[in-house]
Amino acid sequence: MIRSVYISGADLAAQLAAQRMIGTGEAGLRGPETCESWTEVPPGAVVVGSLAQDSDCDAAPCRDGVTKVVIVPNHAQGLKAVSRGADHYIVAADVDSPVPETIALQIRRADRARSSGFGNGVVEEENCVDASAFRWLIAYTGSVVHRHGQIGYMILLRVEPDSPIPSEALAEAICLRLCKTLRAADIVTWLGRNWFGTLVATGLTLEGAQVLASRLRESCGQPIEYEGRPVAVRCNIGMTTFGGSEIDPDLILDRAASAVDQSTWSNFSDSMQEVP
Template sequence: MERSVYISGADLAAQVAAQRMIGEGGKGFRGPVACESWHEVPPGGVVVGSLAQDAQGEGPVRQDGVTSVVIVPTHAAGLEATRRGADHYIVAAEVDGPVPEAVALQIRRADGIRSSGFGNGVIDQVNCVDGEAFRWLIAYTGAVVHRHGQIGYMILLRVLPEEPVPEEVLAELICTRLCTTMRSADIVSWLGRNWFASLVATGLTLEGAQVLAGRVREACGRPIEQDGKRIALRCHIGMTTFGGSETDPDVILDRAAAAVDQSTWSNFSDSMQEVP
C-alpha cells in the first residue's frame, strides 16, 4: 500500500524524521506534505509531528486509518504518547540515526499483515472458522458464484477497544456477535489481532448486503464488559464484492482492507465504503 507522509507543524526534528522515513526505510512512501494539525491527515496517511507543536496540547489520536509518529524528548514521554493514541514515537535525539527508518519498516510490515499476513485465529463459535479455512472458503465460494453468474460479499472489520483488552477475549466477544448477527449460511473468522471478517453467502442484492453490513457495524460497535468495566469500541468496516474471474483470497482480502482504510472510526454511523 502506498502512503503519503505528512508533517504536522514546523518542528525541525519532525522534518528530519519524515525525510529519513521516506528516503531510506519507507520505500513506497510519498511526500513529505505539510499540514496544520494531526486531524487534517486523510485515511492511509502517516503523520509525523511533535507534541510541542500541537497548539491544543492534545497530541495524536487514533483516527480514520491514519498512522501517527510523534517526536518526543524522552522514552518516558514516548510511552505516554502511545498510551494517549500515538502509533509510534521517536526520541528527538535519535532522528538522525536509524530509528526513523526502523519505524518506517514497521509501518510497511503492518500494512502487509492485512492481506497475506493475516493471522490464523481460532475461536470456538458456530460458523466461525480459522484464517486458513476462511481463505479456502473465499476461493471455493468465489469459484462457485462465478460459475453461476452470482455475486459474493466480503465484510472486513478492524475493532479497537478504547482500553486494552486481551486479544482472545476481544476475539471471542466479536465473533460471538458476528455469529449471532449474520445469517445461518454465512461464515465468520477472526483473522488475528483486531481483524475480523464475514463471508456473505449468495442470494443477496448489493442493497441487502449493505443492510446486513449495517447490522454488523451496529452489533460490533456496542461497548463490551471486561473485568467489571464498560469499554467502548471503535471500528472500521469495509465491504467488497467477489465472484468474477479473480478468486485469489489475498487479493479479495486486500480489496476489503482498502475499503476499511477509506471508512471512518465510529460506533454506529461510519461511512460504509464498497470497493468493486
C-alpha cells in the same frame, strides 16, 4: 460427502425446492426421498419442509448431523425458524428461484470446509472458522459464484477498544456478535489482532448486503464486558464483491481492507450504552 434429501411426500413446495437443490448433483445431494417424520431421518440427511405442511419444521429437533431447511411465508417467520433450530430457510415465493440452489452450495461449502482438516474458530459456533479455512472458503465460494453468475460479498471489520484488553477476549466477544448478527450460512473468522472477516453467502442484493454491513457495524460497536467492566469500542468496516474470474483470497481480502481504510470510524461515545 453425498447427502440424501428428505421431504414429506405431500409437501409440493418442499418437493420443488428439493429438486432445485439437488439439480444435476453438483452440490453432492441426491433424492428426494420421503419421510414420515424429520426425527427419523439418518444422520447426514438434509430435510426440507414447509411450516404449513409439517409440524416437525417448527418444533421437533433433528438428529445430530442433519441439516434442516424450512420453507416459510416470509423472512420474519424464517428468522423465528432459525432461532428454533433450523439451519436455513426459504421464503415460499422463492422455492422456484435460484435460492434453493444457493443453499445447496452453501451446505456443500460447509461440508468441504469441515472435511479439510481446518481448526475451529475462536468460538463454538458452526459458522465460525479459523483464518486458514476462511481463505480456503473464499477461493471455493468464488469459484462457485463465478460458474453460476452470482455475486459474493466479503466484509471486513477493524475493532479497537478504548482501553487495552487481550486480543483473545476481543476476538471472542466480536466473533459471537458477528455469528448472532449474520445468517447461519455466512462465515465468520478472526484474522488476528483487531481484524475480523465475514464471508456472506450469495442470495443477497447489493442493497441487502449493505444493510447487513450496517447491522454488523452497529452490533460490533457496542461496549464489551471485560473483567466485570464495560470497555467502549469503535470500529470501521469495508465491503467488496467477488465472483469474477479472480478468486485469489489475498487479493479479495486486500480489496476489502482498502475499503476499511477508506471508511470512517464509529465513535467511542456512541457505544457507551448498556452492555449487551
